[in-house]
Amino acid sequence: MSKETKYIFVTGGVLSSLGKGIAAASIATLLKNVGYKVSMLKADPYINVDPGTMSPLEHGEVFVTDDGAETDLDLGHYERFLDEDLSQDNNFTTGKVYSSVIERERRGDYLGKTIQVIPHIVGDIVDRIKKAGEGNDILIVEIGGTVGDIEGLPFLEAIRALRSEVGKSNGMFIHLTLVPYIKVAGELKTKPTQHSVGELRRIGISPDMIICRTEMPLNRELKDKIAASCGIERNAVIESPDMQSIYQVPLSFLNQNILEPIAQNLNLKNPKPNMQNWDNLVKRVIAPSTEVNLAFVGKYIDLKESYKSLTESIIHAGANLDTKVNIQWCDSEKIDSNNVAETLKDCDAILVAGGFGPRGVSGKIEAIKFARENKIPYLGICLGMQLSMIEFAKNVLKLEDANSIEFDENCKNPIIYLIDSFIDANGNKQLRTHTSPLGGTMRLGGYECDLLKGSLLAKIYNNANKIKERHRHRYEANPKYRAEFEKAGLIVSGESDGLIEAVEIKDHPFFLGVQFHPEFTSRLTKPNPAILGFIKAGIEYKNAR
Structure with missing residues (x-):
């Protein structure tokens, strides 16, 4: 396995609450069960320093890491799927980034330079991502929010810059988007996905894989249409339908050979995860x-x-x-x-x-x-x-x-x-x-x-x-x-x-x-x-x- 950390960047489009965290954690679980050392990072574009002072009605649960960080609830999913203890380095916000940069500016660390979003804010985000990746074969980075949100632009610029720095074989973009079913027309619509990918391309990011949240199965013709219109390989269109349990998602992804395009992008050798124990537990969740x-x-x-x-x-x-x-x-x-x-x-x-x-x-x-x-x-x-x-x-x-x-x-x-x-x-x-x-x-x-x-x-x-x-x-x-x-x-x-x-x-x-x-x-x-x-x-x- 490579000593150089490889990065998988997960973004979301169309609307929020589609399940980026579950999708990211599912991919991490599969890669861990191949034998790779995998970790995860959640980058949240909101200005709060952390969710600690936020109402549960506003943001859901505040998850607490072993080292005492109050973090986004997605870190809970990461730990539950990966069976790994994460830390304060695995979650940061716009508020945390700006607080750090402003503190350094006040100390004079920038030697009187004008402080700007590029390079200083974006550079701090890149540094935090690199720090979370240290010692791991693969780091999966989830960018909170939705592509097109103004507050998310520095984060997207950061992952674009980091991918350019590490190269295509060490960095991969996965975009999770909605393929809605229009009941009166009896059709699944791909246009929201195309628009979302267009938003990404405008800032210099072209996804290598698209995960489609959908209520209905996608047929081969529809998947090929998404691949052609978004410029990705046909095997890199993965569906993520509604399921009885979130713990079924890794198995669904595995059945669709999601690791094949990931391995092709990141030069991984024939990854075959052992998910037997996981499969047995999921069966008990679904049919106890x-x-x-x-x-x-x-x-x-x-x-x-x-x-x-x-x-x-x-x-x-x-x-x-x-x-x-x-x-x-x-x-x-x-x-x-x-x-x-x-x-x-x-x-x-x-x-x-x-x-x-x-x-x-x-x-x-x-x-x-x-x-x-x-x-x-x-x-x-x-x-x-x-x-x-x-x-x-x-x-x-x-x-x-x-x-x-x-x-x-x-x-x-x-x-x-x-x-x-x-x-x-x-x-x-x-x-x-x-x-x-x-x-x-x-x-x-x-x-x-x-x-x-x-x-x-x-x-x-x-x-x-x-x-x-x-x-x-x-x-x-x-x-x-x-x-x-x-x-x-x-x-x-x-x-x-x-x-x-x-x-x-x-x-x-x-x-x-x-x-x-x-x-x-x-x-x-x-x-x-x-x-x-x-x-x-x-x-x-x-x-x-």
Whole structure:
């Protein structure tokens, strides 16, 4: 394999949300299973420095890497498909590029020169792409947005310049576009694709491959028309139809011999990936032998992209247990003591997800109480763990005004309090935190967690003594109440540098709250143990009833 990194640049046309990230991750998966060392990069043209301060309603989930970067949700897809840990070097934005260039200009690094989009902004983008490619045989670069967007021009100029620098045998352009089906005419239309390719050509990029998002299969005649009108080889027109599962996409691409034109462009030798294990898991995703009902209690249920990593981790666990997990979406704002039993009566497991702010909290607490009292398998993630402690404090310990200072700064019993308070009180400066301009201190990225021997948490992690999981939160469980909790049956089963990382109830079949986000490390071929153990407990509960 070549020591020189080869680049595959993936752009999108016509409109957004066509699935560039899935297409790019699918190609990466195939190449990795050939034996190449593959990595991925997402370049986002928006001016935000990162998605950390963006609303989930605006941009979907914020994915967190092991080194603590808040990134685009596509990085989650990359990690789940590749089964590789990525870093802050694998995602950057216009905001990050301009911030860096302006900072260097203020320091005088440019020796008084006029700073311009070309060469300085474009040069910074090229440098970031090269850095992400170091040590890899192939780097797949996804350019966010749609060709024709004004904010994307510097990124397209950067990949055009980099391809010229490395040469055609080391750089390839793949353009993903829409081939819409016009129902009244009964026809698939190629004109949007032709216009999109025309936009690319105007800035000096001619695609080597076109991936067509379509609701209907493309016949040979239509594919040949696209090839001829867009100036590419006939075997380089690949269709990407709607599918039951995103994990079918690599197999669909493989069946269309997508690696043949890629190998021809990049001078790769006869790539034949081994996708047998992947194929077996996908079959279990599509046609599992059993099913289980999961109540997913959250406040962003109208925008499920907000929980993308979590819903995907549930699919991973289900596939590995040969089980379809039917997610029952429960709006926590609509749950109260009067309807909680009716809302959750058919569920085999209850999940309370993470989140920020007081909206929907009372409904989540009612769901937690229902799970605890009725011995239904429960998993609380981040805020879900914190609320399980608050619920226990209120209803078991009978602590008056038990709450989180996130919701009531003056509560008498602050079960949950700010990270800052913990650092100041204990002098612990080892936490990797990030203070945002909004004034909040976040605990971000991967941290080691010591497990209590013999605990449920230790058992589901194969009796490990120590694990490492990722975090994204700014409030911590208050250790002041630990002795009271444990005396009443809520034990601390995971901790990190004195911080409470996990709690569980001893006389419950499966009641687990974790401060970390297990979904961020789950992959189709390697489901996270906490999610897997939870779904397994749901299956056992269903069988017992």
